[in-house]
Structure formats: C-alpha cells, structure tokens
Amino acid sequence: MTSIFKPLVLLALILTSCNINPSNQLTEVDTNALKKAHDDSVQLVIDSLKKVNIYLPPLYDKYTFDSATTIKFFEMAKATQGELKLLVNSKLITKEIINIIDHNAIDHADILFLIDKTGSMEDDIINVQKGLTQIVESLNHFKNIRLGIALYGDKNSDGKDWFSFQNFEMDYNAAQKFIQHIKVTAGADYPESVYEGFFESNTQDFWRSEAKRMVILIGDAPPLEKPLSKYSISDVIEKATLTKTKMNFYPIVVTPYADDYPKSKSKKTFTSEKIITTLYPNPSMGIVNVDFTNVDEYQIEIYNSAGIAIINEKYTGNQWQKDLSSFENGAYVLRAVSKEMQYESVKFILNK
Numbered sequence: 001m002t003s004i005f006k007p008l009v010l011l012a013l014i015l016t017s018c019n020i021n022p023s024n025q026l027t028e029v030d031t032n033a034l035k036k037a038h039d040d041s042v043q044l045v046i047d048s049l050k051k052v053n054i055y056l057p058p059l060y061d062k063y064t065f066d067s068a069t070t071i072k073f074f075e076m077a078k079a080t081q082g083e084l085k086l087l088v089n090s091k092l093i094t095k096e097i098i099n100i101i102d103h104n105a106i107d108h109a110d111i112l113f114l115i116d117k118t119g120s121m122e123d124d125i126i127n128v129q130k131g132l133t134q135i136v137e138s139l140n141h142f143k144n145i146r147l148g149i150a151l152y153g154d155k156n157s158d159g160k161d162w163f164s165f166q167n168f169e170m171d172y173n174a175a176q177k178f179i180q181h182i183k184v185t186a187g188a189d190y191p192e193s194v195y196e197g198f199f200e201s202n203t204q205d206f207w208r209s210e211a212k213r214m215v216i217l218i219g220d221a222p223p224l225e226k227p228l229s230k231y232s233i234s235d236v237i238e239k240a241t242l243t244k245t246k247m248n249f250y251p252i253v254v255t256p257y258a259d260d261y262p263k264s265k266s267k268k269t270f271t272s273e274k275i276i277t278t279l280y281p282n283p284s285m286g287i288v289n290v291d292f293t294n295v296d297e298y299q300i301e302i303y304n305s306a307g308i309a310i311i312n313e314k315y316t317g318n319q320w321q322k323d324l325s326s327f328e329n330g331a332y333v334l335r336a337v338s339k340e341m342q343y344e345s346v347k348f349i350l351n352k
Contacts, residue, residue: 053081054303054304054305054307054331054332054333054347055077055078055307056301056303056307056333056335056345057074057307057309058070058074058084058086059270059337059341059343060086060269060270061269061270061341064088064255064269065086065253065255066220066221066222066253068191068222069219069220069221069222069253070084070086070253072194072222072223072233073217073219073249073251073253074251075233075237076217076233076236076237076240076249076251077249077250077251078307079237079240079241079249080215080237080240080241080246080247080248080249081246081248082104082214082215082248082249082250082251083100083104083250084250084251084253085099085100085250085251085252085253086252086253086269087252087253087254087255088255088269089255090123090124090126090127090254090255091127093124093127093128093131093218093252093254094127094128094130094131094134094135095131096252097128097131097135097138097216097218097252098131098134098135098138100214100216100250100252101135101138101139101141102138102141104212104214104248104250105139105142105145105212105214106142106211106212107142107143107144107145107211108143108144108145108209108210108211108212109142109145109146109209109211109212109213109214110145110146110148110206110207110208110209110212110213110214111139111145111146111147111148111214111216112147112148112149112150112201112206112207112213112214112215112216112247113147113148113149113150113216113218114150114152114194114197114198114201114215114216114217114218115128115149115150115151115152115182115217115218115219116151116152116153116192116194116218116219116220116221117151117152117153117182117183117184117185118153118154118158118184118185118192118221119184119185120220120221121184121218121219121220121254122184124218124220124254125179125182125184128179128218129179129180129182132176132179132180133176136172136175136176139172140172144170145170146167146168146169146170146206146208146209147167147168147169147170147172147175148165148166148167148168148201148204148206149165149166149168149175149178149179150163150164150165150197150198150200150201150204151163151164151165151182151197152192152193152194152196152197152200153185153192153193154185154191154192154193154224155193155196155224155229156193156224156228158185161185162185162193162196163193163196163197163200165200165201165204165206166178167204167205167206190221190222191221191222191223191224191225191228192219192221192222192223192224193223193224193229194217194219194221194222194223194224195223195224195229195230195231195232195233195235195236196224196229196230196231198215198217198231198236198239198240199230199231199235199236199239202239207243207247209245210244210245211245212245212248213245213246213247213248214247214248214250215240215247215248215249215250216250216251216252217249217250217251217252218251218252218254219251219252219253219254220253220254220255269341270337270341270342270343271341271342271343272342272343272344273342273343273344274293274344275292275293275294275296275298275336275338275342275343275344276290276291276292276293276336276344276346277291277292277293278290278291279291279334279346279348282348282349283348283349283350283351284324284348284349284350284351285325285350285351285352286323286324286325286350286352287321287322287323287324287325288321288322288324288334288348289319289320289321290319290320290321290334290336290346291318291319292317292318292319292320292336293318294318295316295317295318296316296318296338296339296340297314297315297316297338297339298314298315298316298320298336298337298338298339299312299313299314299315299336299337300312300313300314300315300320300334300335300336300337301334301335301336301337302322302324302332302333302334302335303332303333303335304327304328304330304331304332305330305331305332310324310327310332311324324350325352327350328350329349329350329351329352330349330350331347331348331349332347332348332349332350333345333346333347333348334346334348
C-alpha cells in the first residue's frame with residue numbers, strides 16, 4: 001500500500017472501531033477527537049503529497065526551441081531525477097546555473113559541467129564567462145564541491161578538437177581560467193555529440209562523491225543518434241543510474257538563435273503564475289473541482305505519478321469539474337495553461 005494513503009486507512013479503522021449506531025451516540029468529546037484525527041490524517045496525506053516528484057513534459061514555444069533537443073534533454077532529466085530548464089535569452093544563463101546549484105547541490109557533491117562548444121553556443125559561452133564570479137560564489141556556499149568541465153562538439157566533423165575535459169577538484173580559479181579560454185568549433189550539421197561527450201567524460205575518473213553527483217548539461221542542439229553516435233539515450237540513462245549514487249542531469253536548453261534573431265518573431269516563453277484559486281476536494285474520492293482566478297481559455301492536463309497524461313482538454317470559463325473515479329488511487333498533478341501562456345501546477349490525491 002502506498003504510504004501516503006495509510007493515514008486515511010487508519011482513520012477508517014478508527015471510525016469502524018467506534019461502532020457508530022443510533023443507540024451508541026458519540027459524545028462531544030468523541031466527536032471532536034474524531035474530527036481532529038480526520039484533520040490530522042488529511043494533513044499527513046497532503047504533507048506526504050508534497051514530497052512526491054512528478055515530472056511533467058516541459059512547456060515551450062516550438063517556434064523558439066528545437067523539439068528534438070527539448071524532448072531528449074527532458075528525458076535525461078526525468079530518468080535521473082533532475083530538472084530541465086529552458087532559456088529564451090542567453091543573458092539569463094548565469095542566473096539559471098546559480099539557481100540549479102543553490103537548490104540542488106549539497107556539501108561534498110561532484111558537479112560536472114557538460115557544455116556544447118559549437119558555433120551557435122558562442123553567445124551562451126560568453127555569458128557563462130561573464131558570470132563566472134557569481135557562479136564560483138554559489139559553489140563556495142557549500143563544502144568541498146568537486147568541479148569538472150567537459151566540452152563537446154561533433155565527433156564526426158571536429159576531429160581531435162571535438163572534446164576536452166579537465167578535473168579542477170576545488171580549484172575554482174583554475175576553472176575560471178579554463179572557461180575564459182574556450183574556443184568554439186564548427187560542429188558541421190545541427191545535432192552534436194551529446195551522448196559521446198557524456199561517455200567520454202566518464203573515462204576521466206572524475207566521479208567519486210557518495211553524496212551527490214550532478215551533470216549540468218548546457219546546449220542548444222539535439223544529440224546525434226545512431227549510426228552517427230555509438231551511444232543512445234538509453235545508454236546514457238543506464239550509465240547515469242548504474243551506481244548507488246545517481247548522476248542527476250540538470251539540462252539547460254538555450255534557444256539556438258542570437259538574442260536579436262529572428263527579429264520578425266518575438267520570443268515567447270511560458271510563465272508560472274497564480275491562475276488557480278483552489279483545487280478541491282483534496283484528497284478526492286473521484287470528482288475534482290478547479291476554480292480559476294479569471295474567466296479564460298485554458299488547456300487542462302492531468303498527469304499520473306509516472307508523468308503520463310491521462311487528461312488533456314480545452315476549457316473556457318472559471319469553474320472546471322471532472323469525474324476521475326475511473327482512474328486508480330494515487331498521486332496526480334493538474335497543470336492548467338492560459339492562452340496568455342501562463343500556467344500553474346497543483347498536486348492532488350485520488351483516494352476512492
């Protein structure tokens with residue numbers, strides 16, 4: 001039995017044991033005690049729900065981001081319990097790297113930067129170089145973080161320059177100098193040797209931490225696939241999750257265009273906003289109600305705990321209702337997206 005449902009089962013046993021009937025009325029003290037037990041049980045369920053990680057497919061403008069890159073990078077993040085980030089402006093890259101470190105790193109972690117160094121990444125690399133001081137400051141918030149940097153291009157066209165790696169241990173000043181001297185390569189066609197770069201970095205005897213292992217993957221192009229690559233995404237995921245201490249992927253996908261291109265199209269991005277007033281009841285016995293802050297057009301998606309979509313429909317209004325009693329008990333997440341590209345996600349439980 002899933003642990004998050006045990007409080008509700010316990011409550012049912014309490015109620016049964018009371019043998020409620022007309023000739024055996026509960027006293028006010030008993031009623032208040034049962035109400036408190038119910039409230040405490042529901043709160044335990046809600047608190048447990050917050051700890052359930054449900055990985056949703058990313059929201060992105062397909063005219064801005066390459067779908068193949070976004071999908072593959074998301075698969076790596078999801079399978080390794082990491083997180084995908086999408087950036088429409090390379091000037092935000094330093095802020096995003098710091099955010100990943102601040103929210104996910106721990107003392108004695110290993111962090112590998114795996115960076116696409118081909119031509120289209122030049123502006124992104126420049127912005128990483130500009131933000132190195134702040135990135136190092138974020139690393140210094142933790143104790144003994146070991147740092148490695150791997151750069152990859154296209155193994156089939158860049159010759160011996162397609163890959164480079166250096167283990168800096170805790171010498172962040174040396175890492176700064178290394179990044180400041182990165183030179184981009186041609187990369188030939190659009191896809192790059194992402195899988196090869198990861199596997200090549202694993203030959204460098206870098207990973208040692210038993211606390212946390214992080215791969216911050218930065219790129220704008222999809223991985224080369226077989227036969228142009230020796231490896232597949234399944235190979236990468238298997239390698240990353242093979243040991244007791246997983247390698248968690250935190251990919252950052254940046255738009256492959258310069259910040260002012262194309263001028264004829266404004267870059268769009270989805271923004272997380274408070275658009276749901278409440279989702280109730282939670283836990284639900286089947287019927288789920290959602291009150292929105294405004295009357296609008298919404299795309300409503302519901303995903304199960306495996307991140308698989310079970311509901312995907314359009315709705316106009318501000319009060320949505322759905323009968324989910326045909327689905328199994330468990331943790332779910334509802335994501336609503338407005339026509340203005342604002343979205344909010346809310347977790348809930350089915351317990352019929």
